[in-house]
Amino acid sequence: MSTADVTIEAVDAVSTDLHKYRDLTYQIRHEYSAASRTILDFIDDVIRDRSRAAVQSKAELEHAVDAERRANESDTPPMYRPDVNGALHRFNQAESALDRARRVREAVLIQFRECERAIAANASAVEAISDAARRLLSQKREALEEYWAGQAGVHGRGPSGSAAPALSPQLDNKAPGIVLPGLPPKIQLIPLSDIDDSDSHVTGPESFGKGYSPADLRWAHEALHEIVMPTLASGGTLEDLRARDAAEGRMGVRSYADTYSGFFGDSAIRLSPDLEVTNGYHRIWVAKQMGLSHVPAVIE
Amino acid sequence: MGYLERPLVQLSEVARVRQTSENQAKILWRDVVYTYLEDRHLRVLSVEEEALRVTLQNAESAISSALNSL
Numbered sequence: 001m002s003t004a005d006v007t008i009e010a011v012d013a014v015s016t017d018l019h020k021y022r023d024l025t026y027q028i029r030h031e032y033s034a035a036s037r038t039i040l041d042f043i044d045d046v047i048r049d050r051s052r053a054a055v056q057s058k059a060e061l062e063h064a065v066d067a068e069r070r071a072n073e074s075d076t077p078p079m080y081r082p083d084v085n086g087a088l089h090r091f092n093q094a095e096s097a098l099d100r101a102r103r104v105r106e107a108v109l110i111q112f113r114e115c116e117r118a119i120a121a122n123a124s125a126v127e128a129i130s131d132a133a134r135r136l137l138s139q140k141r142e143a144l145e146e147y148w149a150g151q152a153g154v155h156g157r158g159p160s161g162s163a164a165p166a167l168s169p170q171l172d173n174k175a176p177g178i179v180l181p182g183l184p185p186k187i188q189l190i191p192l193s194d195i196d197d198s199d200s201h202v203t204g205p206e207s208f209g210k211g212y213s214p215a216d217l218r219w220a221h222e223a224l225h226e227i228v229m230p231t232l233a234s235g236g237t238l239e240d241l242r243a244r245d246a247a248e249g250r251m252g253v254r255s256y257a258d259t260y261s262g263f264f265g266d267s268a269i270r271l272s273p274d275l276e277v278t279n280g281y282h283r284i285w286v287a288k289q290m291g292l293s294h295v296p297a298v299i300e
Numbered sequence: 301m302g303y304l305e306r307p308l309v310q311l312s313e314v315a316r317v318r319q320t321s322e323n324q325a326k327i328l329w330r331d332v333v334y335t336y337l338e339d340r341h342l343r344v345l346s347v348e349e350e351a352l353r354v355t356l357q358n359a360e361s362a363i364s365s366a367l368n369s370l
Contacts (some may be wrong), residue, residue, distance in 0.1 A: 017321035032307040278341035
């Protein structure tokens with residue numbers, strides 16, 4: 001598989017994932033509706049039961065009051081004297097329980113309204129963002145296809161087409177990774193999964209002792225992806241990174257200039273043509289811990 | 301089991317798909333797609349997910365408390 005195939009497949013994979021993302025977001029609403037219905041049904045069942053109990057206890061209270069009134073009006077002592085206080089207590093309890101259930105229903109409905117508002121806002125945002133992202137990816141895919149149509153001519157695989165679009169990667173079919181023109185020419189982004197570091201002596205944080213810690217290298221990987229490579233891709237230089245370091249008061253292992261030198265200079269990650277590691281075990285170990293997919297390396 | 305567990309699980313699945321997309325988009329880094337998606341899209345989606353997750357979890361806690369007072 002050529003790197004071009006990989007890149008176009010990556011565009012397609014991202015598009016597919018975004019489509020799936022939007023579909024799954026819609027399903028949140030369905031799951032929420034089912035869950036809220038279950039909760040409301042449960043509360044309504046409780047209210048129904050307690051309403052019945054309240055009606056029944058009210059009838060018992062009325063019956064007791066009536067029986068007591070008749071007993072009081074009678075000249076003869078009654079055989080049975082109703083427990084009006086007990087009936088009143090049970091009635092009050094039933095009314096209180098019913099009132100509590102109704103208040104719970106109101107409280108739950110307030111939460112539901114909040115959830116519905118949040119879900120609707122989320123769905124609306126996801127819709128807008130995924131539409132924009134899909135349009136962007138579609139443009140990038142067309143640009144890549146156009147670029148490779150041109151490359152096919154260059155490599156004798158078809159008619160020569162247009163020149164490479166400005167933002168398309170300059171891929172090298174002989175390279176095992178992605179070649180980035182914004183970076184030093186020997187540097188490629190190599191999939192970590194392809195790198196053979198089976199002879200690595202780095203087994204954990206205890207293997208670090210050369211002046212930098214796993215946290216330092218984690219910082220460097222993040223700075224590489226978030227600051228250094230985007231700066232270079234947009235035409236920036238090492239001098240720009242140094243200026244940014246100065247502006248942010250950075251120096252040493254946690255500076256952008258050192259990150260540049262560490263990844264692209266003499267101490268770059270080095271791999272054999274078979275992608276066995278010759279330098280950079282620590283950075284590769286940290287990259288794996290971070291779940292990164294690629295690292296920049298020199299193959300020689 | 302939480303009262304809103306299923307929508308929350310669904311939300312976790314959504315986050316997993318976004319992270320997959322993010323990893324895929326990193327392959328496209330040179331094409332500026334990753335930077336663009338990351339800043340303008342994926343990061344916003346991540347914020348949206350977090351806002352919804354907080355709302356659902358707060359609601360779950362409030363509903364649980366209300367039902368316990370039944």
